[in-house]
Structure formats: structure tokens, C-alpha cells
Amino acid sequence: xxxxxxxxxxxxxxxxxxxxxxxxxxxxxxxxxxxxxxxxxxxxxxxxxxxxxxxxxxxxxxxxxxxxxxxxxxxxxxxxxxxxxxxxxxxxxxxxxxxxxxxxxxxxxxxxxxxxxxxxxxx
Amino acid sequence: xxxxxxxxxxxxxxxxxxxxxxxxxxxxxxxxxxxxxxxxxxxxxxxxxxxxxxxxxxxxxxxxxxxxxxxxxxxxxxxxxxxxxxxxxxxxxxxxxxxxxxxxxxxxx
Numbered sequence: 628x629x630x631x632x633x634x635x636x637x638x639x640x641x642x643x644x645x646x647x648x649x650x651x652x653x654x655x656x657x658x659x660x661x662x663x664x665x666x667x668x669x670x671x672x673x674x675x676x677x678x679x680x681x682x683x684x685x686x687x688x689x690x691x692x693x694x695x696x697x698x699x700x701x702x703x704x705x706x707x708x709x710x711x712x713x714x715x716x717x718x719x720x721x722x723x724x725x726x727x728x729x730x731x732x733x734x735x736x737x738x739x740x741x742x743x744x745x746x747x748x749x750x
Numbered sequence: 751x752x753x754x755x756x757x758x759x760x761x762x763x764x765x766x767x768x769x770x771x772x773x774x775x776x777x778x779x780x781x782x783x784x785x786x787x788x789x790x791x792x793x794x795x796x797x798x799x800x801x802x803x804x805x806x807x808x809x810x811x812x813x814x815x816x817x818x819x820x821x822x823x824x825x826x827x828x829x830x831x832x833x834x835x836x837x838x839x840x841x842x843x844x845x846x847x848x849x850x851x852x853x854x855x856x857x858x859x
Contacts, residue, residue, distance in 0.1 A: 673837065673850055673851070673852050673853050674786075674794065674837055674839075674850040674853075675850070676847065676848040676849070676850070689847045689848075690751075690847055691847070723793055723794075725793075728799075733841070734841055734848065735782075735784075735799065735800075735841050736784035736796055736799045736839060736841060737784075737786075737794070737796065737839075738796050738799075738805065740793035740794060740795070741793065742792075742793055743793050
């Protein structure tokens with residue numbers, strides 16, 4: 628059964644770069660049917676898509692975050708990663724990684740999620 | 751950008767009730783809509799995709815309908831395990847971003 632697990636620091640200082648990794652187990656990240664995405668949720672608020680990556684390295688980003696976001700993939704480790712630069716308190720959130728279904732033409736829904744990891748931006 | 755508006759934001763209901771949640775898109779998204787259930791401290795769970803298709807393993811009391819700009823999620827007979835927050839998500843291919851609705855919390859009456 629496919630599982631996703633986020634890992635990374637739970638505390639990041641303002642103006643620094645948030646870095647998280649998602650490890651995929653029970654299946655291959657190199658599937659033609661899926662992208663792999665990051666979604667975040669500030670405390671008590673709704674969900675925001677950050678971006679998604681294909682095993683080939685092709686990416687889609689949320690335009691509102693695009694200037695600060697880099698998503699990369701390491702197929703040899705079955706992992707993909709998120710970097711968010713110049714963070715502020717507004718970036719404090721639970722960060723989820725998820726499998727993003729792909730039609731071959733466009734992105735669809737998120738069918739499998741990691742448990743999420745809380746990241747707090749504070750000095 | 752396509753905005754997704756859910757209503758109501760909170761809903762109080764009893765076990766056995768029929769519950770309907772609405773999601774409206776700011777422009778047509780055809781049937782490119784998904785519904786998720788989220789319980790406190792847990793990741794969202796996919797319930798419905800392509801507006802009305804039931805995800806594998808999801809109880810049949812959940813159903814989705816709609817197209818264009820107006821969509822509904824219906825729970826035919828609310829069960830204790832269904833008290834949670836529900837989100838819609840659009841994935842229209844012509845929109846540069848994927849967006850979620852603001853959520854509907856289903857509470858015990």
C-alpha cells in the first residue's frame with residue numbers, strides 16, 4: 628500500500644528557507660499516471676496547493692508562491708522535496724505531501740496524502 | 751483565478767440526517783471538482799472526484815453532483831464518523847492554479 632511521509636525541521640527562522648522532503652514507500656514515484664504535490668494548511672484555516680512535480684522533473688506551481696518555491700524529485704530515493712524561501716510567519720502551517728492524479732494532459736485530484744508536518748516560522 | 755465558495759461554513763446536524771453542502775465556482779469548471787473529508791489533526795481524504803465519481807472504499811452514502819459552476823456533496827444518512835470538515839477542490843485545466851473551497855464543518859446538533 629502506497630504511503631507518503633513528510634520530514635524536515637519543525638521550526639524555521641524568518642527570512643530563511645523552509646525545506647521538506649516527502650518519502651514515497653510501497654510504490655514507485657516514477658509512475659506515468661501521477662504527479663507529486665505539496666499542499667499546506669495554516670492553523671485553523673483552509674488548504675492551499677503549493678505545487679506539484681512529475682518524476683521527469685516537470686513542475687507546476689501556484690502562481691502566488693512561484694517566486695519562492697522550488698520542488699525537486701530524486702527518483703533514486705523515491706523522494707520529492709519542497710523549498711520555500713524568504714519565509715515569514717504567514718508560512719506557518721501544516722505541510723502535506725500527496726499523490727496528484729494526472730490524466731496525461733492535466734492535473735486532477737489528490738488521492739493519497741501524507742500525515743502532514745507542522746512547520747512554525749519564528750525567531 | 752477561479753474562486754471556490756462553499757456554503758454553509760458550518761452545519762449542525764444529527765445522526766441519520768440528510769446533509770447537503772454546496773460549492774460554487776467563479777467560472778465554469780465543467781465537472782473538474784473533487785470533495786475531501788478532513789478530521790481534526792488528520793490529512794484530507796478524497797471522497798468524490800470528477801464531481802460525481804465515488805472514490806474506491808468510500809461509503810455509498812456519500813454522493814456528488816453538479817457541473818459548470820454549482821456542485822453539491824450529499825451525505826444521505828449522517829453517521830457518527832462523518833462529523834468532520836469537507837472541502838471542495840477545482841482542477842480546471844485552463845486555470846493556472848488548483849484551488850480549494852474554504853471548507854464546511856459538519857457539527858453534531
